[in-house]
Amino acid sequence: MTPPRTVISAAASVAAALVVAGCAAPAGGGAGGGGAGEDGGLDVVTSAYPLQWVSERVAGDAARVSSALPPGTDVHEAELAPTQALALSDADVVVTLPGLQAGVDAALDASPPERVVDVTDAAAVVDDDLHFWGDPLRLADVGDDVAEGLAAADPNGASGYRARAGELRADLQALDERYATALAPCRGAVLVTSHEAFGYLADRYGLEQVGVAGLDPSVEPTPARLRAATAAVQDAGVRTVYFETEATDAVTRALASALGTGTAVLDPMETAPADGADLLETAEANLAALEAGLSC
Ligand SMILES: [Zn+2]
The missing domain is CATH 3.40.50.1980 (Nitrogenase molybdenum iron protein domain)
Incomplete structure (x- = not known):
C-alpha cells in the first residue's frame, strides 16, 4: 500500500508549506524550511x-x-x-x-x-x-x-x-x-503611448499620458480611447507615438500612420530584457527616447 515515492515527496512538500504558513517558524529555520x-x-x-x-x-x-x-x-x-x-x-x-x-x-x-x-x-x-x-x-x-x-x-x-x-x-x-533635468523643458507635454504603463513617470515629470490601449495592453482599445488619442495628437502637436517593445500594437501603428506622427519605443520595464540589460540602462534608453520624441 505504499504510494510511489514521488507522490510522497510532493505531498510532504505541500504539507510542509501549509504547516509553515500556519505558524510562526523560528528564525533561522529548521527541517522543512523557515528563515x-x-x-x-x-x-x-x-x-x-x-x-x-x-x-x-x-x-x-x-x-x-x-x-x-x-x-x-x-x-x-x-x-x-x-x-x-x-x-x-x-x-x-x-x-x-x-x-x-x-x-x-x-x-x-x-x-x-x-x-x-x-x-x-x-x-x-x-x-x-x-x-x-x-x-x-x-x-x-x-x-x-x-x-x-x-x-x-x-x-x-x-x-x-x-x-x-x-x-x-x-x-x-x-x-x-x-530625468527631472532632461524633461524640465517638456513640462505639460503630451505622452501618447500604446500601453498605459507610464502614469507614474508622467506624474513625476509633469507629462500628460494618453494611453491608446489602457492599463492592460491585451485589451483592445475602445473607440473612445482612439478618439481621445487622435484629439491629443492634433491638439497638442504630438510628434511621436510610443510603442512598447513586446506588443504587436497594430491599432496604435495604424493611428500613428493615419496621423502622420513618428514612432519610437518606450519600454514599460515589465519583462526582463533579453539582452541582460539592467533596469537602469532601460530607464536611460527610455529617457533618450522621450527627449528625442516629445514636443518640448
Ligand atoms: Zn503593464
Whole structure:
C-alpha cells in the first residue's frame, strides 16, 4: 500500500508549506524550511521583473532571487505552471504586488509561503494603476521595504540588505535627477503611448499620458480611447507615438500612420530584457527616447 515515492515527496512538500504558513517558524529555520535555507541563503521569489530587479539589488550575494514568471512573458497575461506555483509556496520570501499578476495571486492564496513582502504601501500605488516602477523614487521606497522583509527573514543579513537598499536608492535618486533635468523643458507635454504603463513617470515629470490601449495592453482599445488619442495628437502637436517593445500594437501603428506622427519605443520595464540589460540602462534608453520624441 505504499504510494510511489514521488507522490510522497510532493505531498510532504505541500504539507510542509501549509504547516509553515500556519505558524510562526523560528528564525533561522529548521527541517522543512523557515528563515535562511539549509545552505544559509534565503530563497526569494518575485512576481514581476521590476520586483525581481529591486530584490536582486537588495539581496546581493546573500539570497537567491528568481521570478515566478517564465522569462520573457508578459506580466499581465502570464500563466503559472504547477512547478512555478510550487516555487512560490516553497520560497522563504515572496516579493509581490497583489493585483499585478493574477496567477501569482491565486498561487499565494492557495498555498501561502512562509513570508510575503507586499509592496503595495511602499509603492504608494494610486487607483488601479500598478505600474509604479516608472517613478524611480517609488522604486527606491520599495527597495527599503524589500530590505526590511529580507532582514526579518534573515536577521544576520539585515545590515547588508539595508546597505544595499541605500546604494540602490542613491542610483535611483541619480536617475531621477537626470530625468527631472532632461524633461524640465517638456513640462505639460503630451505622452501618447500604446500601453498605459507610464502614469507614474508622467506624474513625476509633469507629462500628460494618453494611453491608446489602457492599463492592460491585451485589451483592445475602445473607440473612445482612439478618439481621445487622435484629439491629443492634433491638439497638442504630438510628434511621436510610443510603442512598447513586446506588443504587436497594430491599432496604435495604424493611428500613428493615419496621423502622420513618428514612432519610437518606450519600454514599460515589465519583462526582463533579453539582452541582460539592467533596469537602469532601460530607464536611460527610455529617457533618450522621450527627449528625442516629445514636443518640448
Ligand atoms: Zn503593464
